[in-house]
Amino acid sequence: MKAHHLNCGTMRPFGGKLVTGRGSYLATAELVCHVLLLETDDGLVLVDTGLGLGDVRRPGDTLARWWRLMSRPVLDEAETASRQVEALGYAASDVRDVVLTHLDLDHGGGLRDFPEARVHVSAEELAAATRPDKSGNDRVRYPDNQWRHGPKWVPHEATGETWFGFAGVREVRPDVLLVPLFGHTHGHTGVAVRVGDRWLLHAGDSYFFHGEMAPERHCPPALTFMQERMQVLPELRLANQGRLRELVRDHGGEVDVFSAHDATELRRHRTALA
Numbered sequence: 001m002k003a004h005h006l007n008c009g010t011m012r013p014f015g016g017k018l019v020t021g022r023g024s025y026l027a028t029a030e031l032v033c034h035v036l037l038l039e040t041d042d043g044l045v046l047v048d049t050g051l052g053l054g055d056v057r058r059p060g061d062t063l064a065r066w067w068r069l070m071s072r073p074v075l076d077e078a079e080t081a082s083r084q085v086e087a088l089g090y091a092a093s094d095v096r097d098v099v100l101t102h103l104d105l106d107h108g109g110g111l112r113d114f115p116e117a118r119v120h121v122s123a124e125e126l127a128a129a130t131r132p133d134k135s136g137n138d139r140v141r142y143p144d145n146q147w148r149h150g151p152k153w154v155p156h157e158a159t160g161e162t163w164f165g166f167a168g169v170r171e172v173r174p175d176v177l178l179v180p181l182f183g184h185t186h187g188h189t190g191v192a193v194r195v196g197d198r199w200l201l202h203a204g205d206s207y208f209f210h211g212e213m214a215p216e217r218h219c220p221p222a223l224t225f226m227q228e229r230m231q232v233l234p235e236l237r238l239a240n241q242g243r244l245r246e247l248v249r250d251h252g253g254e255v256d257v258f259s260a261h262d263a264t265e266l267r268r269h270r271t272a273l274a
Contacts, residue, residue, distance in 0.1 A: 001175060002039040003195050004088070005269040008050020008081045009033030009106055010074040011261075018222040020263075021211065029222075031071070031261045033106050035081055036202055037088075038176070038193060043096035045176060046117070047191045047202050048260065049081050049110030052146070056080060062143040063105060071106075082113035092116075099172055101181075101204025101260065102188045103129040104141045111151050120172045122180070123155035125187025137230060141185075163192060164251055166243070181206045181244075183237025184230060192255075199255040205230075207241050210262050213248050 009032065013019055016027030033050035055062050056075045063073070077083055082092055095114045100121045101107060111119060129142040156170040156178050163169040163177060169192075170178040179190040184205040191202045207213065208223040219227075231237045248257050258265040 001193070001195055003193060003200060004037040004039070004084075005266060006035040006037055006050070006081060006084050007032040007266055008035040008048075008079055008084070008110065010076065010079060011071040011106075012074065013070060013072050013222075015222050018220055021209070021218075021220045028072075030263045032263045032266050034202070034258060034260050034262070034266050036191075036193060036200065037081070037085065040175075044085065044090060044094045045097045045099060045173075046081055046095055046110075046114070047099050047176075047193065048101055048107045048204070049098060049113070051075070051080060051106060052110035052113045053077060053080050053082055054112050054146070055105075055109040062109065062145045064140040064143075067105070067140060073106075080113065081110045097172065097176075099176060099178070099191050100125070100189075101191055101202060102185045103147075104185070104205065105143050105146065107204070107260065108146055111147055112149050115149055115151070117152065118154050119151040120154045120156060120178065122170075122178060122187035122189050123157050124182070125185060125189070126153060126155045128186045141230070164247055164255060181240045183233045183235075183240050184227070186232055201244075201247070201255055201257045203244060203257055203259050205260055206237070206244060207259050208261055210259075210264050212241060213245055213257060215245075215249070217245065 011031040012028045016024045019029035035050050036047035038045040056077050092114050095117045098117045098119045102125050158168045160168050160170040166179050168180045175194040177192040179192050181190045193200045209219040211218040
């Protein structure tokens with residue numbers, strides 16, 4: 001299996017040091033939508049999709065105004081997973097499976113671009129995202145227009161095996177696993193991918209900043225605020241962050257953990273592949 005680390009949605013919020021921990025407070029920060037594209041023997045697999053063509057072309061249909069003002073997405077069609085798949089010489093129909101950490105608008109926006117793919121997500125997340133009585137944050141984070149086309153949902157229940165001490169792990173395929181990391185949303189998961197003799201763990205929004213995985217953990221105040229604002233299970237989110245730190249500490253030679261929006265982590269992986 002070959003893994004490509006894609007950025008499927010640059011965001012440039014104001015705040016500089018408050019967001020990235022570096023530079024001026026008045027600078028423009030950079031966040032990304034870190035997506036994995038896996039080349040396998042039987043087609044392509046996407047882990048998350050970032051923003052899609054519909055989001056870029058008609059942002060008002062899916063991306064709430066306050067979210068656009070806060071995140072300041074670049075909205076570049078060339079950054080969508082669809083266009084990056086094509087740039088590698090494939091067609092959208094070559095994507096057989098999409099595996100989602102969760103269904104927030106900046107993670108599932110590209111679903112419409114791969115209508116034939118099976119879409120794997122935790123059953124808890126699918127229920128939360130598609131219930132008809134959404135309110136508050138859920139109405140913004142889960143825009144129905146991103147999946148009004150009727151994706152081929154494959155919900156995974158919270159039962160399964162153990163993986164590096166994490167229970168309830170569900171197998172999408174032998175080399176792609178859903179790892180429960182609830183807290184940011186009710187059904188948030190990590191996605192573990194075996195590449196050669198190592199694992200990649202896409203931890204989604206379990207944390208926002210690479211410094212949160214360090215022994216002396218730290219996170220810039222703007223990102224701390226956003227994590228607390230969007231969390232639904234605070235104690236569980238923090239407990240799972242702690243478990244991820246233990247995973248990095250105890251098994252860093254076997255598992256490479258990264259989050260969805262940290263540009264430093266994305267650059268590190270791209271540099272390693274260069």
